[in-house]
Amino acid sequence: MLKHFTQFGAELLANPRAIGAACPSSPLLARRIASLVGRPQQSYVLELGAGTGSITAGLLRRGVPMDRLIILERSASLVRLLRRRFPGAIVIEGDAADIHNIVQDQLKLSTSDFSHVVSSLPLKSIPRPVAEKIAAGIQDFLCHGARLVQYTYDLRNGSTSWYERLGHVHSSVIWLNFPPARVDLYSAAGQGRPARSHNQGVRRQVMANSNF
Numbered sequence: 156m157l158k159h160f161t162q163f164g165a166e167l168l169a170n171p172r173a174i175g176a177a178c179p180s181s182p183l184l185a186r187r188i189a190s191l192v193g194r195p196q197q198s199y200v201l202e203l204g205a206g207t208g209s210i211t212a213g214l215l216r217r218g219v220p221m222d223r224l225i226i227l228e229r230s231a232s233l234v235r236l237l238r239r240r241f242p243g244a245i246v247i248e249g250d251a252a253d254i255h256n257i258v259q260d261q262l263k264l265s266t267s268d269f270s271h272v273v274s275s276l277p278l279k280s281i282p283r284p285v286a287e288k289i290a291a292g293i294q295d296f297l298c299h300g301a302r303l304v305q306y307t308y309d310l311r312n313g314s315t316s317w318y319e320r321l322g323h324v325h326s327s328v329i330w331l332n333f334p335p336a337r338v339d340l341y342s343a344a345g346q347g348r349p350a351r352s353h354n355q356g357v358r359r360q361v362m363a364n365s366n367f
């Protein structure tokens with residue numbers, strides 16, 4: 156655990172905007188995210204910006220099969236850590252802006268093979284044009300009906316504006332994280348409220364089929 160904090164700190168010093176967080180995610184944040192994903196058996200889960208793997212560990216603990224989890228991380232040293240920590244998982248060193256090429260050309264999978272995208276990407280801290288490109292790619296990726304779980308440290312509004320083509324399904328705040336984080340669940344438009352209309356602040360919605 157200390158090793159993860161140390162490596163995270165080194166990455167933060169080297170590339171603060173790409174890391175965009177003070178420390179790895181807490182087990183509670185990981186548990187909440189994992190509860191929104193559940194235990195898909197026939198489909199894949201794509202995790203973007205896995206960092207030291209706190210969320211990854213939560214997903215696996217909750218029952219996502221190791222061989223159904225595809226982890227994408229840009230930092231080479233964090234990729235090495237993730238491969239050591241999760242032998243058997245598919246860890247790709249790459250940029251979230253290239254998810255379509257990575258999934259289709261490298262992995263020979265289709266977007267319809269995925270039920271969930273889990274994003275730890277710090278969209279607010281990376282350069283805006285890059286964040287917009289990534290968000291557009293993620294929204295295209297969900298066209299077959301997969302769901303997106305994204306967290307942010309902006310508790311007022313924020314990440315919802317990146318995904319205006321998606322419906323906002325659920326939001327909750329995890330206070331036991333440093334800093335506290337808001338977890339948002341999105342689905343293809345029509346299955347939730349338009350993301351933009353949510354952009355007024357933190358709201359809690361109880362999802363009829365939520366499993367936590």
Ligand SMILES: C[S@@+](CC[C@H](N)C(=O)[O-])C[C@H]1O[C@@H](n2cnc3c(N)ncnc32)[C@H](O)[C@@H]1O
Pocket residue numbers: 163173174175176178179180181203204205206207208209210227228229230233249250251252275276277281289
């Ligand atoms: C907030 S940190 C994730 C922290 C992680 N949940 C943990 O507990 O360690 C964001 C991660 O996204 C990665 N990242 C940033 N931009 C990226 C991009 N364009 N493609 C892939 N990964 C990216 C960073 O390298 C970093 O590991």
